[in-house]
Amino acid sequence: MSSRWTVITADRLVIGTETEPIEPGVIVIQGDEIQAVGKQGETELPAGPSVETIEIGPGKTVQPGLVDVHTHLVMPGDGTPYQTFMQHDDAILLLQAAKNARTHLLSGVTTVTDTGARGGVTFTLREAIKLGLIEGPRLVLCGRPITRTGGHCWFLGAEADGSDEISRTARELLKEGADIIKVMATGGGTAGTYPYRPSLRTDELAAAADEAHANGKKAIAHVSATEGIRRVLDARFDVIFHSHFYEADGKLSFQEDVARRVADAGVQVNPTLYVNGVYVDLLQQKAAHEVLDAQEQAILEARTKRYGGQLENVGKLVERGVKLVAGSDAGWGRYPFGDLVTELQEMVRIGMPAAEAVVAATGRAADALGVGHLVGSLSPGKKADLLVVDGDPTKDIAALRRIDRIMLGGQTVERGC
Amino acid sequence: MPGGVWTVIDADRIVDGISPNARTTLRIVIEAGIIRSIGSPAGIELPAAPDVRLLQIPATSTLLPGLIDTHTHLTMNGSGIPRPPAAEANDGILLMQAVASGRKHLLSGVTTVVDAGARGSLAFNLVEAVRLGLVQAPQLIVAGRPITRTGGHAWHMGEEADGPEGIRRAARQMLKDGADFIKIMATGGGTPGTYPHRPSYRTEELRAAVEEAHENGKLAVAHCSATEGHRRCLEAGIDILYHGHFYEPDASLRFDEEVARRLADSPTYVNPTLWVNGGRLHALQVKAATEKLSDDEAWMLKQRTARYAGQRENVGRLAQMGVKLIAGTDAGFALYPFGDIVTELEEMVVCGMPATDALLAATRIAAEALRINNQVGSLAPGMNADLIVVDGDPTRDVGALRNVQAVVLGGEIVRNDGGFIATVNNV
Numbered sequence: 001m002s003s004r005w006t007v008i009t010a011d012r013l014v015i016g017t018e019t020e021p022i023e024p025g026v027i028v029i030q031g032d033e034i035q036a037v038g039k040q041g042e043t044e045l046p047a048g049p050s051v052e053t054i055e056i057g058p059g060k061t062v063q064p065g066l067v068d069v070h071t072h073l074v075m076p077g078d079g080t081p082y083q084t085f086m087q088h089d090d091a092i093l094l095l096q097a098a099k100n101a102r103t104h105l106l107s108g109v110t111t112v113t114d115t116g117a118r119g120g121v122t123f124t125l126r127e128a129i130k131l132g133l134i135e136g137p138r139l140v141l142c143g144r145p146i147t148r149t150g151g152h153c154w155f156l157g158a159e160a161d162g163s164d165e166i167s168r169t170a171r172e173l174l175k176e177g178a179d180i181i182k183v184m185a186t187g188g189g190t191a192g193t194y195p196y197r198p199s200l201r202t203d204e205l206a207a208a209a210d211e212a213h214a215n216g217k218k219a220i221a222h223v224s225a226t227e228g229i230r231r232v233l234d235a236r237f238d239v240i241f242h243s244h245f246y247e248a249d250g251k252l253s254f255q256e257d258v259a260r261r262v263a264d265a266g267v268q269v270n271p272t273l274y275v276n277g278v279y280v281d282l283l284q285q286k287a288a289h290e291v292l293d294a295q296e297q298a299i300l301e302a303r304t305k306r307y308g309g310q311l312e313n314v315g316k317l318v319e320r321g322v323k324l325v326a327g328s329d330a331g332w333g334r335y336p337f338g339d340l341v342t343e344l345q346e347m348v349r350i351g352m353p354a355a356e357a358v359v360a361a362t363g364r365a366a367d368a369l370g371v372g373h374l375v376g377s378l379s380p381g382k383k384a385d386l387l388v389v390d391g392d393p394t395k396d397i398a399a400l401r402r403i404d405r406i407m408l409g410g411q412t413v414e415r416g417c
Numbered sequence: 418m419p420g421g422v423w424t425v426i427d428a429d430r431i432v433d434g435i436s437p438n439a440r441t442t443l444r445i446v447i448e449a450g451i452i453r454s455i456g457s458p459a460g461i462e463l464p465a466a467p468d469v470r471l472l473q474i475p476a477t478s479t480l481l482p483g484l485i486d487t488h489t490h491l492t493m494n495g496s497g498i499p500r501p502p503a504a505e506a507n508d509g510i511l512l513m514q515a516v517a518s519g520r521k522h523l524l525s526g527v528t529t530v531v532d533a534g535a536r537g538s539l540a541f542n543l544v545e546a547v548r549l550g551l552v553q554a555p556q557l558i559v560a561g562r563p564i565t566r567t568g569g570h571a572w573h574m575g576e577e578a579d580g581p582e583g584i585r586r587a588a589r590q591m592l593k594d595g596a597d598f599i600k601i602m603a604t605g606g607g608t609p610g611t612y613p614h615r616p617s618y619r620t621e622e623l624r625a626a627v628e629e630a631h632e633n634g635k636l637a638v639a640h641c642s643a644t645e646g647h648r649r650c651l652e653a654g655i656d657i658l659y660h661g662h663f664y665e666p667d668a669s670l671r672f673d674e675e676v677a678r679r680l681a682d683s684p685t686y687v688n689p690t691l692w693v694n695g696g697r698l699h700a701l702q703v704k705a706a707t708e709k710l711s712d713d714e715a716w717m718l719k720q721r722t723a724r725y726a727g728q729r730e731n732v733g734r735l736a737q738m739g740v741k742l743i744a745g746t747d748a749g750f751a752l753y754p755f756g757d758i759v760t761e762l763e764e765m766v767v768c769g770m771p772a773t774d775a776l777l778a779a780t781r782i783a784a785e786a787l788r789i790n791n792q793v794g795s796l797a798p799g800m801n802a803d804l805i806v807v808d809g810d811p812t813r814d815v816g817a818l819r820n821v822q823a824v825v826l827g828g829e830i831v832r833n834d835g836g837f838i839a840t841v842n843n844v
Contacts, residue, residue: 089538089542090508090509091508091509091512091538091539091542091545091546092542092545092546092549092551094509094512094513095512095513095516095542095546095551095552096549096551098513098516098551099551099552120509121509124507124509124510124513125509125513127503127504127507127509127510128509128510128513128514131500131504131510131513133510133513133514133516133517134513134516134517
């Protein structure tokens with residue numbers, strides 16, 4: 001282990017697993033790992049010539065690097081339809097992924113989860129980071145999402161049907177280096193699939209979850225329909241993405257009993273608010289400058305209503321004690337990389353205290369992914385991935401837009417000119 | 418006046434790539450990535466635009482055109498340490514290597530890079546990624562896969578082709594894929610089973626590549642180490658000769674006055690690739706200074722010492738005879754890392770070229786060889802705003818090029834260690 005020590009003192013430490021900050025705090029880092037965290041004056045400090053001390057100025061906060069549980073690194077997030085973008089070969093997808101990963105890192109996301117890429121692209125990206133060809137965030141990868149033939153994101157290349165085939169596909173992904181297993185339990189934004197229709201049977205879902213658990217990994221489901229939520233709960237999934245509560249008729253309808261089951265099972269929910277909300281904002285921005293045509297006006301009204309319903313449902317989940325984790329779905333649709341903070345702001349908007357949103361984007365997110373022993377919190381034994389933020393994100397989540405310093409494994413990330 | 422970003426640079430010492438010596442006290446005005454005017458500050462007013470970036474270069478620094486490296490292999494790592502086999506087999510890793518290599522070169526002041534051979538579609542992928550805005554890289558001029566005979570030098574990354582018709586077809590394939598020029602292996606090289614002193618193509622085969630290139634408005638560039646190869650390349654009308662060693666059929670180096678004279682009289686440019694050989698000698702010398710060499714290493718040190726001395730001498734004679742020499746590192750190959758074209762220029766100076774000539778060989782002359790001198794290689798109105806600032810005076814010591822303070826690519830400041838920028842609002 002490197003004998004290089006770093007001591008960071010700050011007025012406020014947000015540790016990531018709890019909402020109460022340590023004031024004033026100190027972190028002791030050796031090499032890439034945190035050795036001690038505590039109150040100034042109560043924490044033993046190393047001494048000697050190999051100790052670098054960094055004093056963080058007043059009004060600033062040190063907190064864990066952000067963890068985004070949900071991105072699509074191979075996608076541009078600029079509104080290009082997947083039908084167009086996926087015509088590029090893997091080389092272009094790889095360089096898009098490299099750019100996205102770097103953009104997210106420079107916005108403070110030190111752990112990026114990819115929950116749906118094509119082929120082996122994200123595994124190659126991780127190898128390139130390991131070889132030092134690019135400085136990137138830590139990656140938590142599913143490789144390809146498992147989907148039924150013709151199901152949501154079938155074009156990413158992991159179509160499988162029946163429990164045996166799904167088990168084998170999960171095993172292939174684990175062999176290639178998957179850290180998590182991602183399954184498309186309902187349709188989604190892929191043409192010919194529908195968010196309100198389940199796409200796999202419970203036994204098929206259970207095959208994937210069991211394979212993940214048997215190998216010490218977490219199982220994550222894309223699921224928008226209420227019936228899909230029931231099935232992934234039966235199949236013992238760990239994390240639910242979207243969780244919209246769509247009924248079979250395509251309408252949003254909150255179901256108390258299902259929400260209760262989610263809460264009781266301790267399953268974490270990533271509500272992916274802004275990947276939908278962005279369309280409302282874009283149309284409203286357009287409406288502020290010009291008159292919308294009838295079709296646009298109708299879309300704005302429908303989306304506003306649907307997004308209102310979605311926000312309401314997620315608010316109800318929080319009220320019922322469901323634990324949320326932060327994930328942007330960046331890359332998909334019009335959600336660009338480098339902006340997890342907007343998702344956090346939306347989480348605050350539906351009633352989460354800012355301090356809770358920080359936990360949802362750090363310690364709890366890392367635990368949900370099964371990497372809480374490595375990252376997500378400022379505590380001994382964790383990697384020294386941390387942010388210096390100008391302000392107090394536990395009071396004002398937007399402070400996360402003002403990042404003074406990003407440290408990845410104890411090294412300050414150079415942000416260039 | 419258009420609302421684009423204007424950049425104005427005032428500098429006391431400018432090497433403009435046109436005249437060999439430095440000029441003093443000039444102002445350069447850049448808009449939309451293009452140099453709009455250059456001249457005495459008294460004669461050029463600041464543009465009346467809302468945001469004008471003013472870069473005031475200190476008197477101790479020199480402003481010069483971005484450098485041009487006429488010879489690299491972006492997908493190779495130049496460390497002498499092989500990649501793990503799984504990584505070597507993965508095109509994605511090689512592509513990421515190319516991105517990293519290009520970036521390193523760019524930040525070291527090289528704003529135009531020639532890739533002279535990469536396997537598969539990698540060079541074209543990189544160009545496409547730059548076009549899509551996914552990657553920031555120097556201006557790229559790529560060959561794609563080098564055309565080589567079956568089993569010839571670099572066959573593992575090459576387009577193997579034999580006979581004039583086969584070569585014509587291979588050249589057409591490269592042009593179809595997006596090659597900016599045709600690269601052909603006229604002799605063997607470092608690839609096992611090939612030998613630098615043996616020509617690998619007949620003249621008629623080389624001529625087929627040249628004709629196909631020229632008919633499509635492209636250059637034909639040859640890897641060529643043997644004197645007999647030079648004769649054939651001259652016959653065939655090759656535009657640029659890489660390496661230009663004078664290996665005789667018995668593998669000895671022997672300067673051939675007559676071939677050198679023909680090179681000097683021809684339109685052909687020569688890229689002598691000194692340090693890709695010198696670097697390997699240097700590594701052995703460093704090792705010998707700290708530990709005992711094995712018998713094989715000791716033999717290799719002796720070999721390389723003699724051979725490199727001969728190579729330097731030959732390059733000096735080519736320069737004296739007026740052969741048009743251009744700077745190219747061959748970076749990526751062997752032990753030549755990216756980000757260090759300066760060592761190649763220093764070696765050219767060691768061979769007897771004045772520093773001012775070495776600078777031209779890496780700017781305007783290189784641009785002329787590549788036929789892009791209407792875009793890059795000198796600082797004049799209408800040229801791309803590719804320029805660098807270095808501390809010191811490289812016309813006296815090319816080593817000053819190591820002290821890069823700023824790099825501007827197409828008007829965009831991609832490196833600025835000098836804190837030169839001030840924004841003025843003069844509306």
